[in-house]
Amino acid sequence: xxxxxxxxxxxxxxxxxxxxxxxxxxxxxxxxxxxxxxxxxxxxxxxxxxxxxxxxxxxxxxxxxxxxxxxxxxxxxxxxxxxxxxxxxxxxxxxxxxxxxxxxxxxxxxxxxxxxxxxxxxxxxxxxxxxxxxxxxxxxxxxxxxxxxxxxxxxxxxxxxxxxxxxxxxxxxxxxxxxxxxxxxxxxxxxxxxxxxxxxxxxxxxxxxxxxxxxxxxxxxxxxxxxxxxxxxxxxxxxxxxxxxxxxxxxxxxxxxxxxxxxxxxxxxxxxxxxxxxxxxxxxxxxxxxxxxxxxxxxxxxxxxxxxxxxxxxxxxxxxxxxxxxxxxxxxxxxxxxxxxxxxxxxxxxxxxxxxxxxx
Amino acid sequence: xxxxxxxxxxxxxxxxxxxxxxxxxxxxxxxxxxxxxxxxxxxxxxxxxxxxxxxxxxxxxxxxxxxxxxxxxxxxxxxxxxxxxxxxxxxxxxxxxxxxxxxxxxxxxxxxxxxxxxxxxxxxxxxxxxxxxxxxxxxxxxxxxxxxxxxxxxxxxxxxxxxxxxxxxxxxxxxxxxxxxxxxxxxxxxxxxxxxxxxxxxxxxxxxxxxxxxxxxxxxxxxxxxxxxxxxxxxxxxxxxxxxxxxxxxxxxxxxxxxxxxxxxxxxxxxxxxxxxxxxxxxxxx
Amino acid sequence: xxxxxxxxxxxxxxxxxxxxxxxxxxxxxxxxxxxxxxxxxxxxxxxxxxxxxxxxxxxxxxxxxxxxxxxxxxxxxxxxxxxxxxxxxxxxxxxxxxxxxxxxxxxxxxxxxxxxxxxxxxxxxxxxxxxxxxxxxxxxxxxxxxxxxxxxxxxxxxxxxxxxxxxxxxxxxxxxxxxxxxxxxxxxxxxxxxxxxxxxxxxxxxxxxxxxxxxxxxxxxxxxxxxxxxxxxxxxxxxxxxxxxxxxxxxxxxxxxxxxxxxxxxxxxxxx
Numbered sequence: 001x002x003x004x005x006x007x008x009x010x011x012x013x014x015x016x017x018x019x020x021x022x023x024x025x026x027x028x029x030x031x032x033x034x035x036x037x038x039x040x041x042x043x044x045x046x047x048x049x050x051x052x053x054x055x056x057x058x059x060x061x062x063x064x065x066x067x068x069x070x071x072x073x074x075x076x077x078x079x080x081x082x083x084x085x086x087x088x089x090x091x092x093x094x095x096x097x098x099x100x101x102x103x104x105x106x107x108x109x110x111x112x113x114x115x116x117x118x119x120x121x122x123x124x125x126x127x128x129x130x131x132x133x134x135x136x137x138x139x140x141x142x143x144x145x146x147x148x149x150x151x152x153x154x155x156x157x158x159x160x161x162x163x164x165x166x167x168x169x170x171x172x173x174x175x176x177x178x179x180x181x182x183x184x185x186x187x188x189x190x191x192x193x194x195x196x197x198x199x200x201x202x203x204x205x206x207x208x209x210x211x212x213x214x215x216x217x218x219x220x221x222x223x224x225x226x227x228x229x230x231x232x233x234x235x236x237x238x239x240x241x242x243x244x245x246x247x248x249x250x251x252x253x254x255x256x257x258x259x260x261x262x263x264x265x266x267x268x269x270x271x272x273x274x275x276x277x278x279x280x281x282x283x284x285x286x287x288x289x290x291x292x293x294x295x296x297x298x299x300x301x302x303x304x305x306x307x308x309x310x311x312x313x314x315x316x317x318x319x320x321x322x323x324x325x326x327x328x329x330x331x332x333x334x335x336x337x338x339x340x341x342x343x344x345x346x347x348x349x350x351x352x353x354x355x356x357x358x359x360x
Numbered sequence: 361x362x363x364x365x366x367x368x369x370x371x372x373x374x375x376x377x378x379x380x381x382x383x384x385x386x387x388x389x390x391x392x393x394x395x396x397x398x399x400x401x402x403x404x405x406x407x408x409x410x411x412x413x414x415x416x417x418x419x420x421x422x423x424x425x426x427x428x429x430x431x432x433x434x435x436x437x438x439x440x441x442x443x444x445x446x447x448x449x450x451x452x453x454x455x456x457x458x459x460x461x462x463x464x465x466x467x468x469x470x471x472x473x474x475x476x477x478x479x480x481x482x483x484x485x486x487x488x489x490x491x492x493x494x495x496x497x498x499x500x501x502x503x504x505x506x507x508x509x510x511x512x513x514x515x516x517x518x519x520x521x522x523x524x525x526x527x528x529x530x531x532x533x534x535x536x537x538x539x540x541x542x543x544x545x546x547x548x549x550x551x552x553x554x555x556x557x558x559x560x561x562x563x564x565x566x567x568x569x570x571x572x573x574x575x576x577x578x579x580x581x582x583x584x585x586x587x588x589x590x591x592x593x594x595x596x597x598x599x600x601x602x603x604x605x606x607x608x609x610x611x612x613x614x615x616x617x618x619x620x621x622x623x624x625x626x627x628x629x630x631x632x633x634x635x636x637x638x639x640x641x642x643x644x645x646x
Numbered sequence: 647x648x649x650x651x652x653x654x655x656x657x658x659x660x661x662x663x664x665x666x667x668x669x670x671x672x673x674x675x676x677x678x679x680x681x682x683x684x685x686x687x688x689x690x691x692x693x694x695x696x697x698x699x700x701x702x703x704x705x706x707x708x709x710x711x712x713x714x715x716x717x718x719x720x721x722x723x724x725x726x727x728x729x730x731x732x733x734x735x736x737x738x739x740x741x742x743x744x745x746x747x748x749x750x751x752x753x754x755x756x757x758x759x760x761x762x763x764x765x766x767x768x769x770x771x772x773x774x775x776x777x778x779x780x781x782x783x784x785x786x787x788x789x790x791x792x793x794x795x796x797x798x799x800x801x802x803x804x805x806x807x808x809x810x811x812x813x814x815x816x817x818x819x820x821x822x823x824x825x826x827x828x829x830x831x832x833x834x835x836x837x838x839x840x841x842x843x844x845x846x847x848x849x850x851x852x853x854x855x856x857x858x859x860x861x862x863x864x865x866x867x868x869x870x871x872x873x874x875x876x877x878x879x880x881x882x883x884x885x886x887x888x889x890x891x892x893x894x895x896x897x898x899x900x901x902x903x904x905x906x907x908x909x910x911x912x913x914x915x916x917x918x
Contacts, residue, residue, distance in 0.1 A: 390752030580745030
């Protein structure tokens with residue numbers, strides 16, 4: 001990773017963003033159901049969720065491209081309700097195809113500055129700085145059609161930041177790109193955002209992206225914010241079943257809860273807040289929390305071993321007929337053969353237990 | 361090339377023969393006949409027929425044709441663009457939109473004669489509007505022959521020029537991506553800013569190109585004028601009719617070849633200009 | 647709103663003449679009553695009815711000829727003669743630059759030969775009409791052929807033992823049906839409305855007859871013209887509804903937008 005270069009003229013002080021109880025109703029469909037979100041100055045928050053969960057709607061309401069049915073939006077303490085989109089001083093990066101095809105890269109980046117009445121010299125200087133920030137200076141005279149998808153999005157980012165916005169909005173900026181480009185570009189976005197310091201809201205359906213670069217991640221489902229936490233917290237301590245199942249993989253195992261402890265797979269671990277309080281339920285256990293030990297008298301049998309490169313996944317069947325997926329280093333997996341008897345245990349960190357499915 | 365190679369070339373090309381024959385005999389040969397006959401008379405190269413294009417009648421007809429085509433191209437493209445914009449802003453699959461587009465297509469391309477009669481029924485001497493105007497507004501449209509003059513032709517031509525503009529320009533309007541508008545807005549653009557800095561520059565080549573298309577279309581249009589104007593030849597296509605039917609002694613029937621040559625040259629020049637104009641910029645709106 | 651006002655103005659401008667045609671063609675001369683006499687003439691008047699019949703026959707022949715010539719040719723070019731693709735496209739779009747008016751002037755000599763071999767029937771116009779509809783038909787069929795994997799389909803059919811005729815008729819055609827219907831409908835509209843070549847070559851089709859009748863019986867020719875316009879709109883409307891229902895995956899462009907003129911956005915000739 002290259003050392004961050006100092007661009008004093010581009011460093012900005014971020015503003016706080018406050019979304020309060022936002023709802024958005026289309027006819028009989030409720031796209032947003034009471035979203036409340038506070039973003040710290042300079043923070044990058046990712047809104048993560050499946051399509052239709054309301055994350056894009058929230059972003060567009062913040063941008064002013066859509067109007068909330070009720071609730072308020074404020075930036076830096078100023079209420080933005082009623083302020084039209086073109087006066088909100090926000091920079092936005094769209095999923096694709098947002099560069100103006102008839103303008104060069106430089107003119108694209110300088111577009112917002114031209115609208116603000118800045119002179120040619122000034123705006124070209126600022127645009128050049130932004131292009132250098134995203135590493136595309138040598139493409140300044142090219143047109144959008146001559147750039148790759150990743151390059152276009154970097155230009156879009158430069159264009160959004162050129163106007164020194166109070167908030168940066170990213171609407172699934174990586175979804176239209178190839179996998180490898182996505183990984184490179186998300187690092188790029190993170191680097192630039194840290195350098196410039198603008199408060200950022202980033203919408204995506206890709207959990208890896210969200211977990212990798214955001215300061216905090218808000219998981220959304222069905223128009224509601226399910227949990228807002230740091231990536232680590234989200235992963236290890238999911239607050240609702242939706243979050244537990246959306247983020248990362250989970251085993252669903254029969255469990256018994258009593259007095260804050262869970263009995264599952266012959267192990268006793270603590271129940272996470274949000275679990276059912278007592279009785280039988282389903283424990284959501286991460287594959288990497290399952291420890292596999294070879295044991296001739298073990299209560300489970302190996303049914304498959306999948307080599308995935310740096311780590312491997314083993315599929316096991318317990319004597320009760322439950323299927324369990326365990327994740328381990330490939331070195332450990334090499335010791336196991338299909339048909340081996342093993343003993344399973346769960347690591348002492350907590351698990352979330354949800355109510356049993358009435359149909360199961 | 362080996363013998364097998366030549367044989368293979370022939371075998372691969374043979375199935376194209378019916379198509380090539382059709383196009384060759386019924387399109388290329390007549391065109392060649394026109395071009396050649398315009399400059400060859402009785403087996404000899406002669407510019408007599410082409411020279412006849414400079415005679416007063418022919419020049420007047422050319423001027424009228426240019427005015428007719430030019431005026432209707434400008435009026436048609438401006439009003440047609442407005443109508444196209446209205447259509448584009450309505451829901452895509454609605455029945456109304458489909459009907460409007462179908463009507464435009466019919467009027468623009470298949471309704472030549474029908475338009476002439478539509479006009480007669482509306483503003484002809486016994487037309488519905490004429491009768492109403494005489495009774496309620498006091499002036500008599502039917503007394504003059506304006507309908508059969510250039511003014512009348514201009515009016516009736518707009519009835520297929522505007523729809524043609526809609527059909528040709530609509531795809532360009534649909535090519536304007538919503539993201540561009542939203543990006544411009546997020547960067548601080550008002551509606552007027554967006555149109556001035558983004559939409560109009562993007563649409564300008566398509567607009568001008570369509571205007572050229574309308575010009576060529578009007579210049580070569582025959583059916584409407586022929587059905588409307590039974591006597592006289594104010595424009596080139598009607599002059600061709602006169603030359604072909606030899607009612608008026610305008611010299612030889614060979615005059616038609618020169619006129620046809622003139623027509624195809626004008627249309628070809630306009631189409632080349634159109635292609636050059638649109639070539640680079642068409643991709644923006646795809 | 648401004649939009650509604652503007653739409654209304656356009657509606658008035660375009661629909662009033664249609665209304666006027668309806669009014670004009672149903673007027674009883676002298677009295678203020680309505681009569682359908684002019685409309686009855688569509689069937690009752692021998693000459694007019696004859697014009698309708700011959701134009702319908704001409705349309706049918708042209709559609710048949712166009713499909714018979716164009717479909718195999720375009721398939722062949724895609725499968726075995728890709729080098730000819732540019733040539734075929736150019737020739738198909740050439741009628742745009744060479745208007746019917748010009749063609750008809752040079753057509754006389756050609757038709758002397760045609761009528762010498764095939765007689766004086768108006769149906770001989772089929773040949774030149776097929777050429778006239780080439781631009782529209784090419785566009786429609788090209789779009790349909792581009793949407794399928796022609797190579798795979800035909801190889802599969804041939805490897806199972808089908809000859810070319812069977813492959814085209816039973817495998818390819820069903821898959822480009824919407825393109826064929828598109829091309830056919832638009833060809834019908836072109837032929838029914840064609841006047842230039844028919845009249846200047848001395849043939850009598852529907853439009854020629856309408857103009858002739860118009861010199862003496864205004865009401866009937868107006869009725870016939872209105873019928874032609876309504877028929878055309880119905881035809882294209884039906885077509886656009888049909889192609890939407892086929893669900894080609896990508897929402898197909900409204901087929902009525904298939905103009906002879908190279909539309910700006912569809913200008914394939916544009917390269918960097």
